[in-house]
Amino acid sequence: MLTKPSVSSESRGVWRVITASSVGTLIEWYDFYIFGSLATILSAQFFPKDNPTAGFLSTLATFAAGFIVRPFGALVFGRLGDLVGRKYTFLLTLVLMGGSTFLIGCVPGYEQIGMLAPGLVLFLRLVQGLALGGEYGGAATYVAEHSPDNRRGYYTSFIQTTATLGLFVSLGVILATRQLMGVETFNAWGWRVPFLLSALLVAISIYIRLRMSESPLFQKIKEEGKISTNPLKESFGRKANLKMVLLALFGATAGQGVIWYTGQFYALSFIQKTCNVEFVQSNYIIAIALMVATPFFVIFGGLSDRIGRRNIMLAGMLLGVVTYRPIYRSMFEQADLSLKTEETYRRSIERKLVKTDKAGPFKATTTTIQYFEDGTVFRETRSEDSQLPTDIKREVTLGTNPFWKMVMLVLVQVLYVTMVYGPIAAFLVELFPTRIRYTSMSLPYHIGNGVFGGLTPFIATSLVETAKKTGAPDAYLQGLWYPIGIAVLCLIIGILYIDKRQYKTVED
Amino acid sequence: MNAIKKTLGLVWMLLGLALMVGLPYQAATRLTSPTANTEDFVFWLVIVVIFLPITAGLILFGRYAWLGEYE
Numbered sequence: 299m300l301t302k303p304s305v306s307s308e309s310r311g312v313w314r315v316i317t318a319s320s321v322g323t324l325i326e327w328y329d330f331y332i333f334g335s336l337a338t339i340l341s342a343q344f345f346p347k348d349n350p351t352a353g354f355l356s357t358l359a360t361f362a363a364g365f366i367v368r369p370f371g372a373l374v375f376g377r378l379g380d381l382v383g384r385k386y387t388f389l390l391t392l393v394l395m396g397g398s399t400f401l402i403g404c405v406p407g408y409e410q411i412g413m414l415a416p417g418l419v420l421f422l423r424l425v426q427g428l429a430l431g432g433e434y435g436g437a438a439t440y441v442a443e444h445s446p447d448n449r450r451g452y453y454t455s456f457i458q459t460t461a462t463l464g465l466f467v468s469l470g471v472i473l474a475t476r477q478l479m480g481v482e483t484f485n486a487w488g489w490r491v492p493f494l495l496s497a498l499l500v501a502i503s504i505y506i507r508l509r510m511s512e513s514p515l516f517q518k519i520k521e522e523g524k525i526s527t528n529p530l531k532e533s534f535g536r537k538a539n540l541k542m543v544l545l546a547l548f549g550a551t552a553g554q555g556v557i558w559y560t561g562q563f564y565a566l567s568f569i570q571k572t573c574n575v576e577f578v579q580s581n582y583i584i585a586i587a588l589m590v591a592t593p594f595f596v597i598f599g600g601l602s603d604r605i606g607r608r609n610i611m612l613a614g615m616l617l618g619v620v621t622y623r624p625i626y627r628s629m630f631e632q633a634d635l636s637l638k639t640e641e642t643y644r645r646s647i648e649r650k651l652v653k654t655d656k657a658g659p660f661k662a663t664t665t666t667i668q669y670f671e672d673g674t675v676f677r678e679t680r681s682e683d684s685q686l687p688t689d690i691k692r693e694v695t696l697g698t699n700p701f702w703k704m705v706m707l708v709l710v711q712v713l714y715v716t717m718v719y720g721p722i723a724a725f726l727v728e729l730f731p732t733r734i735r736y737t738s739m740s741l742p743y744h745i746g747n748g749v750f751g752g753l754t755p756f757i758a759t760s761l762v763e764t765a766k767k768t769g770a771p772d773a774y775l776q777g778l779w780y781p782i783g784i785a786v787l788c789l790i791i792g793i794l795y796i797d798k799r800q801y802k803t804v805e806d
Numbered sequence: 807m808n809a810i811k812k813t814l815g816l817v818w819m820l821l822g823l824a825l826m827v828g829l830p831y832q833a834a835t836r837l838t839s840p841t842a843n844t845e846d847f848v849f850w851l852v853i854v855v856i857f858l859p860i861t862a863g864l865i866l867f868g869r870y871a872w873l874g875e876y877e
Contacts, residue, residue, distance in 0.1 A: 362848070362852045362856075366852060366856055537870075537875070540866075541867075541870045541875050541876070544863055544866060544867040544870065545867070545876065547863065547867075548818075548863075548864060548867050745860065749856055749857075749860070753852070753853075753856075756849065757853075760849060790814070791818075791867075794807070794810065794811055794814065795811060795871065795876045
């Protein structure tokens, strides 16, 4: 039987639950994102371009594998969580995630073990995706089931900060390791350090989580013998529940996913690839915006307890739909050299003849550096080889003014992310009954966030490339039609079909 | 409001059907182009395999809306 705790011990208990859940979830996001952040280096280590099969695996691993298996992880571990309990399931996902991340750091390169290397890395990436698919639903359900009705949005919003903080920590660890070791050592073997570090982080998190007890609501239905015998069938085989899963997907999580990935990942990809902003500076832009915006997850989560979850989430989507194009146009202008005045007297051109290997021919490289009045520096390096097409690298280092404008433009987008993402854990757990909650909420979340959201940079980039071929003048903005389209669909469904007054309890 | 929800249910079903036909068609067109490469192949394979079941979900959602399940 459950005894009613005092208010202060209840409050202390909730904070212990939040800490234990959030630390583990943060580490899982960290593990998931370092792979993406180091994709270029991993590609060179494990997937050589001259081998077509390795090239195929590379594209699959870096492009989609981690995201598309997340819904399967949601099904496997969601079912387990509803059968054996939340605590042991999200302990298992943590071990799987930590183990696979650590092992990616240990896999020898393609030069040592050949095709086994890309195969192993792809397999471990799939395990990462599966583990993440099981983790989030468990953590959100666990915290929600410990929270009082009137504070659920606030308490679960701490889980919501972990995805952004995980990205922030991964960028921080990568930049710090790169800085400490130097670029060459980092590219040679130092990239393994962020992966190996995961083992330590996961060990700490497992220790914390092992000391936690099972969710009180799950414990209660277990004692009463009301646990579902077939959570998958009950979640997706019964119309009453399935219609809510579909509503959660098309009315909330799909829109949330595209806003989330546009604001944090497509923005980074756009700054690096379209605006050609230098690697370290572009990561600083994202990291500052993430750091400033993170408290807003908690603010909007808390606000959702008072004014409802739906309207905050839909407002975030609406703002994205209306402002994305002007925001990205302005981002492009910050790095557009045709709009800047060059200090031509400072221009420098350096030519070098380099021999890449002793027997090979000389390679001519020409580096042109241009300085602009606002402090922006443009560096173009052309490498000419008689046997290969000319390789051109362009790199923009923004001056102080455009740098901070760029930070503000990304910050606005991350604020939209906090609006759609802050209240969504509470929204999802309140839609489904305890006996099938883990399974039912995990699937729409991971299809929305992992598939609709995770594929945003790739679909958007593909739209841009198609627009370039047709010669559209603002081709660089065409990728935004994907997140805008999904967000509009979600917005209409959310406004019409989700009742803003309901779903305020997790009691059955 | 309920009439709008029901009518839009039909729209979601039609949208789902259009995507169900349009995505494989688009994929076939792109992949038979002489400039298609490995990355295009992976891209369209993922898009079709992943989004087809989701469009089936959209059709089902539309059907439920049309039948008044969300009233």
